Amino acid sequence: MTRKPFVVANWKMNGSLKANADWIETALPQMSGTRLHCDVAVCAPSVYLSQLVKGFEHSATLVGAQNCAQYTQGAYTGEVSAGMLADIGCDLVILGHSERRTLFGETDETVAEKVKLAFDNGVMPIVCVGETLQEREAGQTIEVVSRQLRAVLNKVGIMPLVAGAVAYEPVWAIGTGKSASAEDAQAVHQALRAVLAEVDEEASKRTRILYGGSVKAKNAPELFAQPDIDGALVGGASLKAEDFLAICHCADNL
Numbered sequence: 001m002t003r004k005p006f007v008v009a010n011w012k013m014n015g016s017l018k019a020n021a022d023w024i025e026t027a028l029p030q031m032s033g034t035r036l037h038c039d040v041a042v043c044a045p046s047v048y049l050s051q052l053v054k055g056f057e058h059s060a061t062l063v064g065a066q067n068c069a070q071y072t073q074g075a076y077t078g079e080v081s082a083g084m085l086a087d088i089g090c091d092l093v094i095l096g097h098s099e100r101r102t103l104f105g106e107t108d109e110t111v112a113e114k115v116k117l118a119f120d121n122g123v124m125p126i127v128c129v130g131e132t133l134q135e136r137e138a139g140q141t142i143e144v145v146s147r148q149l150r151a152v153l154n155k156v157g158i159m160p161l162v163a164g165a166v167a168y169e170p171v172w173a174i175g176t177g178k179s180a181s182a183e184d185a186q187a188v189h190q191a192l193r194a195v196l197a198e199v200d201e202e203a204s205k206r207t208r209i210l211y212g213g214s215v216k217a218k219n220a221p222e223l224f225a226q227p228d229i230d231g232a233l234v235g236g237a238s239l240k241a242e243d244f245l246a247i248c249h250c251a252d253n254l
């Protein structure tokens with residue numbers, strides 16, 4: 001089973017109208033037409049999503065948000081619903097990122113609820129799982145990421161993940177320059193695919209599992225060469241279009 005590589009930029013809380021326009025101008029010539037063979041997405045702060053949807057309208061580049069509300073609509077000041085993301089032409093949404101879980105108190109249950117709302121509204125979810133350093137050192141990595149993934153599977157089944165993706169992001173590797181080794185990451189990805197297979201073996205083979213955590217063009221080829229690593233969720237190295245494109249080319253050269 002070959003899965004099409006998927007490389008996703010997560011700009012986090014970075015960007016401006018001007019910086020985004022420059023990024024799009026640099027990236028667009030390489031992202032349009034048949035230049036890139038992998039699937040590519042850019043996930044930006046929600047206020048800039050319309051700018052990106054417009055900027056990438058004639059390319060295959062997907063546009064994603066970094067969160068959505070766990071409610072459909074109403075008196076939830078400051079929130080953005082999955083339906084609103086769909087309304088402005090947003091293709092996907094990152095859900096359950098470790099920064100959301102640790103800094104904003106998201107639980108396995110709220111993440112599962114958001115995944116359901118995203119999928120029901122036609123927005124593809126990229127569901128993040130990952131262990132802290134303390135959990136890794138206690139030998140709990142597989143247990144933690146399996147629990148996080150099962151919470152979503154129990155609520156919505158596997159189809160939202162076939163449409164979107166799972167992202168394994170060890171918390172200790174995010175923004176630290178310390179990536180998991182390709183072998184360690186592969187072991188976790190294999191375990192995650194086994195959890196998916198408990199639900200539907202055939203669909204598990206079609207689900208893309210991305211790695212995230214200090215991915216750069218330098219370490220991407222080794223990561224992408226692993227049988228269960230199907231692409232990357234890129235933070236810091238996605239802020240410059242050239243750096244991000246270099247990672248996309250690594251996925252293309254597999």
Ligand SMILES: O=C(CO)COP(=O)(O)O
Binds near residue numbers: 097
């Ligand atoms: O959190 C990440 C992507 O979602 C990874 O961030 P870095 O690539 O900056 O480590």
